[in-house]
Ligand SMILES: O=C(O)CCC(=O)C(=O)O
């Protein structure tokens with residue numbers, strides 16, 4: 001991993017060391033202030049090109065075109081909310097997705113299965129332990145966004161999301177978010193409607209390739225704006241849970257990947 005990851009800057013391989021603890025403290029502080037944190041240069045520049053090129057055949061030959069209209073909740077109806085409520089406005093999401101079972105032993109899989117990675121994330125999330133998924137499709141996904149494609153407004157179902165930007169587009173494809181737009185106790189439908197109607201100004205985050213991002217997206221609304229230009233935005237998404245053996249349901253696999261196995 002040392003060839004690929006910048007372990008001098010981010011000593012994930014030395015759990016328990018002073019440097020490791022101080023990294024964890026820094027990440028925790030960022031996370032509580034911003035709802036996210038970034039590790040720029042987590043993957044060395046020299047390793048990014050091959051991390052991208054080893055994915056190209058799968059994207060060229062067997063990617064699933066994930067295209068659908070959805071609301072911010074990814075649900076057809078919300079109890080207590082009239083179907084015409086602006087918080088239920090639908091938007092278009094479109095990307096090409098490849099799943100873990102199409103990735104062989106690509107770098108993104110090796111990173112996912114490298115135990116210090118889960119150990120680091122658990123420490124930052126203040127959880128006793130984190131587990132990789134059992135789901136052969138969902139554990140690691142890589143999404144590519146070409147010109148005009150976007151991931152539209154949504155809240156995540158999981159407590160936190162871990163991404164690694166492998167390739168940045170020449171323009172657009174920015175991550176936008178509104179921190180704590182709702183809470184576990186208050187769905188704030190009017191605030192959601194304001195955001196979707198463009199009456200709130202979300203925070204914009206421009207990521208450099210090689211940056212690891214950890215994001216608490218359950219109550220923070222977020223989207224990726226449409227990509228512009230001829231270089232795809234390519235991003236890996238890693239899924240960890242607080243318990244072992246987690247799998248997606250049949251319906252979830254069909255919805256996200258167009259297949260169940
Ligand atoms: O592509 C990104 O930067 C965000 C991904 C995301 O929001 C998600 O996977 O839920």
Ligand SMILES: [Fe+2]
Nearest residue numbers: 155156161217
């Ligand atoms: Fe998300």
